[in-house]
Amino acid sequence: MPINKPFLSYTQQLDKLENEKNLIISDHSYAEATLRRIGYFALVSGYKNLLRNQTTKKYKDGTTFEEIVALYDFDESLRGLFMQYLLKVEQTMRSLISYSFSEMHGNKQSEYLTPLNYDHNQRKATDLNRLLAMLSRIAIKSTEYSYITYQRNTYGNVPLWVLVKVLTFGSMSKMYFCLPQNLQVKTSKNFKGVNEKQLEQYLRVLTIFRNVCAHNDRLFSYTAKDDIPDTLLHSKLMIAKKGTQYVYGKRDLFGVVIAFRYLLQKDDFCVFKGALSKAIDRFIASTAHVSSGELLHEMGFPTNWKKVSSFKV
Numbered sequence: 001m002p003i004n005k006p007f008l009s010y011t012q013q014l015d016k017l018e019n020e021k022n023l024i025i026s027d028h029s030y031a032e033a034t035l036r037r038i039g040y041f042a043l044v045s046g047y048k049n050l051l052r053n054q055t056t057k058k059y060k061d062g063t064t065f066e067e068i069v070a071l072y073d074f075d076e077s078l079r080g081l082f083m084q085y086l087l088k089v090e091q092t093m094r095s096l097i098s099y100s101f102s103e104m105h106g107n108k109q110s111e112y113l114t115p116l117n118y119d120h121n122q123r124k125a126t127d128l129n130r131l132l133a134m135l136s137r138i139a140i141k142s143t144e145y146s147y148i149t150y151q152r153n154t155y156g157n158v159p160l161w162v163l164v165k166v167l168t169f170g171s172m173s174k175m176y177f178c179l180p181q182n183l184q185v186k187t188s189k190n191f192k193g194v195n196e197k198q199l200e201q202y203l204r205v206l207t208i209f210r211n212v213c214a215h216n217d218r219l220f221s222y223t224a225k226d227d228i229p230d231t232l233l234h235s236k237l238m239i240a241k242k243g244t245q246y247v248y249g250k251r252d253l254f255g256v257v258i259a260f261r262y263l264l265q266k267d268d269f270c271v272f273k274g275a276l277s278k279a280i281d282r283f284i285a286s287t288a289h290v291s292s293g294e295l296l297h298e299m300g301f302p303t304n305w306k307k308v309s310s311f312k313v
Contacts, residue, residue: 013040017065022058025065034069046218047071050290050298060289067287074283075220081279082256083213085272086206089263090169092190093203097175098161100186107159109139118178128178134171138163169210173203193313194262198229202259209256220253221298227251233258236311239302252300261308273309 008016010032017023025031035043050071051063105111113136118128139158142148145166151158164172176184177200184196191199208224227250240247249255257276260269284292296303 008040010035013044017044020058022056022061023063023065023068027065031065034065038072043068043072047075049221050294051287063289067289070283070286071290074279074286075218077279078253078276079213079216079219081272081275082209082219082253085260085264085268086169086210086213088268089206089260090172090210092263093169093172093176093187094164094167095161096187096190097172097179097183098159098164100183101179102160104183107157107161109158109160109163112160112163113139117180119180124178127174131171131174131178135163138166142166169203170207173200173207176200176203191263193232201226201229202263205251205255206259206263209253220295221300222253223300224251224255228255228259231258231262232313233261233308233311237302237304237307248300248302250300254300254302254305257301257305257308262313270309273306277306 013035014025014028014031018025047068048059051059051067053060101112101117105117111117113132115128115132118124118131138148139152147162148158148166151162167175176187179187181196184199188194188196188199194202204226205224205228208226209219209222212219212222230246230250234246234249237249239249249258257273260272264272280292280295284290284295293303296305
């Protein structure tokens with residue numbers, strides 16, 4: 001068993017960075033205050049790869065502590081930006097699922113708690129049972145949300161369009177997964193160029209990335225275990241392939257960008273893309289040791305990624 005790394009004081013941490021890791025620290029007071037605020041593991045261990053010499057495992061000559069902080073701040077800004085638009089997709093899905101389900105089955109909570117109103121496929125049985133248990137707990141027992149309690153106490157019924165407000169992205173994704181095909185199709189038709197199976201893939205991947213944002217994990221280089229579907233945009237952007245698989249835009253952050261292109265309103269996507277472009281440019285301007293190509297590769301972005309809004313979907 002490898003021996004755990006020893007505890008190091010802030011002074012020892014800075015000494016290690018300077019003398020063992022080849023990092024320039026010009027302001028020790030600022031560096032120590034930053035380590036107190038963020039932590040060594042979250043800052044240094046989380047954001048070292050782009051700035052390190054991969055052969056020596058030391059920082060590239062001339063790399064400064066401020067550049068690590070700039071990369072951390074860049075990733076923090078990405079989490080805020082992507083979360084903002086993930087919430088827009090989440091709200092849209094809440095609206096579409098509750099509308100299509102209620103249009104077919106009515107407004108009684110007994111309808112969305114009835115297993116027969118969902119897909120009967122055996123492979124979905126476990127997910128459906130968990131979903132129904134969660135929906136039942138919220139509708140019948142939860143006292144966390146005043147509007148849920150009001151509906152229950154006043155009308156003896158919590159309509160789905162009220163209940164969905166408290167569902168997480170993951171829960172909404174699971175509910176869509178458990179819907180019968182006709183309701184999935186009806187929902188997916190609201191997104192141009194997206195069928196019901198593709199929407200399921202998008203939601204699965206977006207759920208993973210939403211959790212990354214919510215848990216304050218490193219986002220810019222994150223790779224999910226699931227992937228989004230191959231799209232016309234992959235082809236139009238001429239993204240390279242390794243075998244039959246696209247190199248970029250499947251399980252990485254650019255995959256989320258492609259999903260946004262299909263699931264967001266056009267104006268929202270344009271604003272998002274502009275903010276993303278500015279964030280990337282701002283970080284590149286702050287460092288002399290990370291090129292635009294290196295950053296984009298780590299993010300899973302092709303060099304021509306800005307053309308993602310140039311093609312019809």
